[in-house]
Amino acid sequence: MILPKFSVRQDNDRVYVTIHVAHVRTTSIELDIDGDQLKFSASPYYLRLTFPGKVVEDEDSNAKFDAGTGDILVTLSKQTPGEHFENLDLLTSLLATRREQANVATNVARPLIEEIGTVDNSGGIDELLERARIDEDFDWEMPQ
Numbered sequence: 001m002i003l004p005k006f007s008v009r010q011d012n013d014r015v016y017v018t019i020h021v022a023h024v025r026t027t028s029i030e031l032d033i034d035g036d037q038l039k040f041s042a043s044p045y046y047l048r049l050t051f052p053g054k055v056v057e058d059e060d061s062n063a064k065f066d067a068g069t070g071d072i073l074v075t076l077s078k079q080t081p082g083e084h085f086e087n088l089d090l091l092t093s094l095l096a097t098r099r100e101q102a103n104v105a106t107n108v109a110r111p112l113i114e115e116i117g118t119v120d121n122s123g124g125i126d127e128l129l130e131r132a133r134i135d136e137d138f139d140w141e142m143p144q
Contacts (some may be wrong), residue, residue: 003095006051013081015055015088017074021045026065027144030125033057033076037098040074049094050101052078075076097143 005020017038024042032039036054042049055076063074078085087093093101 001041002023002044002049004040004045006047006049006091008094010078010085010089013078014060015051015076015078015085017049019045019047019072019074020070021072022070024070029063029065029072031063031074034063038074038076040072045076048097050096050098051094052088053083095143100143 007018009016019040024045029042030040033055036051038047038049038051038055056079058077060077061075063072065072112115
């Protein structure tokens with residue numbers, strides 16, 4: 001997937017995201033708004049933005065595609081009108097996953113290298129199933 005060129009700005013009530021995608025079919029464009037995240041995909045482009053506050057998809061929200069420039073202007077309403085979203089100019093923080101943003105907020109960093117021990121199968125299938133249940137909490141969000 002290719003990360004498209006984008007820009008973000010805001011006013012008191014809305015967040016505006018301009019996404020530049022060249023030569024895409026409008027039928028392949030998908031947008032998903034989930035709380036503080038905007039997910040955009042149109043083959044071969046993919047963009048996930050995590051905002052500092054929550055946005056909602058309501059009657060004032062829309063997306064417009066300008067075929068001449070290849071720009072998509074996405075307009076989203078803020079859940080709390082008048083709230084100011086900090087650091088919208090720091091694009092790397094917008095691209096961070098929710099877990100990465102939480103780690104920065106709490107000043108907790110994950111180790112760069114994780115030591116994985118050897119697997120001991122002496123406990124049988126029940127122990128392996130229990131390990132699988134524990135591993136279900138895995139965060140599938142990948143860095144962009």
